[in-house]
Amino acid sequence: MMKTNNEIEHIANDVLIKFVKRGGVYKVFDEIMLAEGIKFKEIPSVSKDFVGALTKGNNSQVYIIINKNIDNLGRKNFTIAHELGHHFLCHQLHQNLGFCTVNDITEEGHQQNPIEREANYFASCLLMPEEKIKSAFLGMLERSRKAKIKDFLYVKNDYTFGIWILIRDELTKRYGVSEAALRYRLQQLKLARFEFL
Ligand SMILES: [Zn+2]
Known part of the structure; x- marks a missing residue:
């Protein structure tokens, strides 16, 4: 089910109201993930294509996994916000191999895949209300x-x-x-x- 930009923005704002008192949301990513029961992992992937993923383990634990080799802090925060987008927008969890690639997570928009576009727009609204x-x-x-x-x-x-x-x-x-x-x-x-x- 597709969502409009307004709907996505509202969902992001609800998260902000709940978790952010002042300053940037990136400071409370840990708190948000803890409250949502999501575990966070950084893995050193040599694949330049792999950026991040929202995935479910065998024990049905939900994980946000990001590539440890992302060297830009802004890019790293955008990736976490993007994966939180998949979570809060209730996108179906990726299967084991369906990670978000460098082409999926674009800070500048221009995304064709509607699911990835929604997650990017969510990230933008969440990071910069x-x-x-x-x-x-x-x-x-x-x-x-x-x-x-x-x-x-x-x-x-x-x-x-x-x-x-x-x-x-x-x-x-x-x-x-x-x-x-x-x-x-x-x-x-x-x-x-x-x-x-
Ligand atoms: Zn994605």
Whole structure:
């Protein structure tokens, strides 16, 4: 059963209301998994294709498994949020070999497979909830520029790129996401547009 973006966002917000008091959700991943009865494992897979999985063991224990060789913290958080998406959106558990690959977990959207697209959208909403990311972004935008347009950043030259760097460094750190994930979310919320990068 397909879900709309609104439905997915509501499900993500319910998780946030339950578990996050302040700051980024990535700080409470352990708490969420514990409450949901999910065990977390990192395995050193040499396969570049394997990124993460939500899977069930023989004892019906549910696991989130991610590739230990993911070296980017933002990417790692996005992967965990993506697997939590499969869990909270009640997607059928992957069979033993059906892991989420590098093509399934895309921080920039453009996903054809509807199940993977839903999990990616969930991850985006969970890591960067609209209200929080919007007010943080607009607050920084207002403080960092004198220009009149206050509610939108169009990155197209050195000046706007300079503003973007400040905002990017702050928000990727605060929400534990990669630049790619942040850019995609801001574009999706119609807060920014990027001419180059
Ligand atoms: Zn997936």
